[in-house]
Amino acid sequence: MSLDVRTVTASDYPDWLRAVQNGFLTAGSPTEEDVADRLADPDNDLTRLQGAFDAGRCVATFRSFAQRLTVVGGATVPADAVSGVTVSPTHRRRGLLSRMMAGDLAAARERGEVVATLIAAEYPIYGRFGFGPATWTTEWEVAVPRAGLDPRRSGQPEGGGRIELVDGADVRKYGPELHTRLAALRPGVVSRSERWWKVHTGAAVIPAHEKWTEPFYVIHRDADGEVDGLMVYGTDDKWGDGKQPLNTATVRDLIALTPAAERALWHFLCSVDWVTTVRSGYRAPDDLLPDVLPDPRAARTVTHADWLWLRMLDVERALEARSYENEASLVLDVRDDGGVAQGRFLLDASPGGARCTPTTRSADLALGTGELASLYLGDGSVRRLVDLGRADELRAGAVERADAVFRTGRRPWCPDIF
Numbered sequence: 414m415s416l417d418v419r420t421v422t423a424s425d426y427p428d429w430l431r432a433v434q435n436g437f438l439t440a441g442s443p444t445e446e447d448v449a450d451r452l453a454d455p456d457n458d459l460t461r462l463q464g465a466f467d468a469g470r471c472v473a474t475f476r477s478f479a480q481r482l483t484v485v486g487g488a489t490v491p492a493d494a495v496s497g498v499t500v501s502p503t504h505r506r507r508g509l510l511s512r513m514m515a516g517d518l519a520a521a522r523e524r525g526e527v528v529a530t531l532i533a534a535e536y537p538i539y540g541r542f543g544f545g546p547a548t549w550t551t552e553w554e555v556a557v558p559r560a561g562l563d564p565r566r567s568g569q570p571e572g573g574g575r576i577e578l579v580d581g582a583d584v585r586k587y588g589p590e591l592h593t594r595l596a597a598l599r600p601g602v603v604s605r606s607e608r609w610w611k612v613h614t615g616a617a618v619i620p621a622h623e624k625w626t627e628p629f630y631v632i633h634r635d636a637d638g639e640v641d642g643l644m645v646y647g648t649d650d651k652w653g654d655g656k657q658p659l660n661t662a663t664v665r666d667l668i669a670l671t672p673a674a675e676r677a678l679w680h681f682l683c684s685v686d687w688v689t690t691v692r693s694g695y696r697a698p699d700d701l702l703p704d705v706l707p708d709p710r711a712a713r714t715v716t717h718a719d720w721l722w723l724r725m726l727d728v729e730r731a732l733e734a735r736s737y738e739n740e741a742s743l744v745l746d747v748r749d750d751g752g753v754a755q756g757r758f759l760l761d762a763s764p765g766g767a768r769c770t771p772t773t774r775s776a777d778l779a780l781g782t783g784e785l786a787s788l789y790l791g792d793g794s795v796r797r798l799v800d801l802g803r804a805d806e807l808r809a810g811a812v813e814r815a816d817a818v819f820r821t822g823r824r825p826w827c828p829d830i831f
């Protein structure tokens with residue numbers, strides 16, 4: 414019997430959500446409350462949900478939703494955020510993901526979205542669809558007693574700043590604006606919905622499989638009393654046989670708008686009595702963390718991996734949307750097996766702005782859409798891509814010019830999983 418791949422209706426939704434849950438290895442079905450809560454979410458656009466149905470049962474799922482992505486320079490571009498991708502183990506490797514992805518990318522291009530984004534469950538899945546890793550993440554584990562911090566200072570900020578313990582309602586009050594201001598500073602940040610803040614502060618139905626517990630919330634105020642930082646962390650309740658505290662504090666969210674706020678929040682958490690280990694959560698690879706400690710070797714890297722994957726949908730608009738610190742004129746031959754974003758483009762970039770237009774001039778560099786995506790937010794190195802055989806230098810000196818124009822001083826970072 415042929416499989417029916419189609420848009421999901423409200424009556425399909427409980428079975429579709431069950432298939433997502435099962436595809437992510439959680440048995441059973443979602444609660445009625447969870448289904449109703451998600452259906453009421455204005456960001457859950459059912460016209461962008463696809464499902465494959467076999468004899469009426471959902472066996473594959475795919476969701477996309479409208480997102481804004483911060484690019485270099487602080488502008489945002491409309492992104493097609495891909496999520497909830499599953500194919501039942503009974504129906505894998507028959508091309509179901511390929512069919513749903515092709516349909517979604519064509520629709521996204523049609524809607525005028527500039528890039529597609531996703532967080533890949535496994536590295537090998539999405540390169541074939543023209544995606545490339547555009548931001549990376551690092552998680553550290555800090556052995557607090559080895560960090561060299563002065564326990565007499567008890568984590569008080571320097572320079573007149575102040576740290577306050579607050580509750581979830583305060584986070585819903587301050588968090589969205591802090592996040593919006595972070596998005597203007599950091600390439601790779603993606604928009605957060607109102608529901609995100611509710612779910613992460615316990616004010617909305619928590620999906621059964623997410624196992625949420627109430628965390629601690631702290632804010633940082635600068636010397637003028639302005640809130641410029643937020644940290645959310647959970648603790649366990651571990652004690653050693655000798656009656657010594659052995660608690661681990663794990664960061665769930667940390668937004669710092671200034672380096673002073675970032676330093677103060679890390680020092681605070683590493684000074685909480687009973688906490689002997691701090692897990693940083695997924696941070697930017699160039700987070701200040703290890704080096705804000707007197708002894709950075711107290712921080713062990715526990716994860717370093719690709720995070721936000723990007724796919725170009727509209728090369729001209731994407732390259733014109735970001736800023737460039739250096740001047741360069743480059744012709745890029747962009748290959749795209751998916752037939753969405755291929756072409757030869759002339760990029761005229763300068764600190765004052767950029768123009769990107771189709772051209773017939775001979776190319777300086779040839780690369781795939783996934784490779785361009787990995788350079789787009791300022792992270793990847795053209796030299797490395799060429800050395801890996803994933804990009805071709807077609808004119809001498811093009812690699813150095815391209816690296817000078819694409820790379821940025823700080824690395825991009827996406828704080829969210831979606």
Ligand SMILES: CC(=O)SCCNC(=O)CCNC(=O)[C@H](O)C(C)(C)COP(=O)(O)OP(=O)(O)OC[C@H]1O[C@@H](n2cnc3c(N)ncnc32)[C@H](O)[C@@H]1OP(=O)(O)O
Nearest residue numbers: 495496497498499500505506507508509510511531534537
């Ligand atoms: C953004 C997110 O939601 S990330 C979450 C992704 N989902 C998961 O990891 C859940 C568990 N896995 C699954 O549900 C499925 O295996 C999926 C969705 C990853 C793939 O679905 P399928 O329908 O099997 O993929 P499809 O048949 O279209 O495969 C296309 C190609 O990708 C390859 N491929 C698919 N999945 C994988 C994988 N996990 N690792 C390596 N290659 C893969 C296939 O072999 C195939 O290659 P080919 O064209 O050379 O033959």
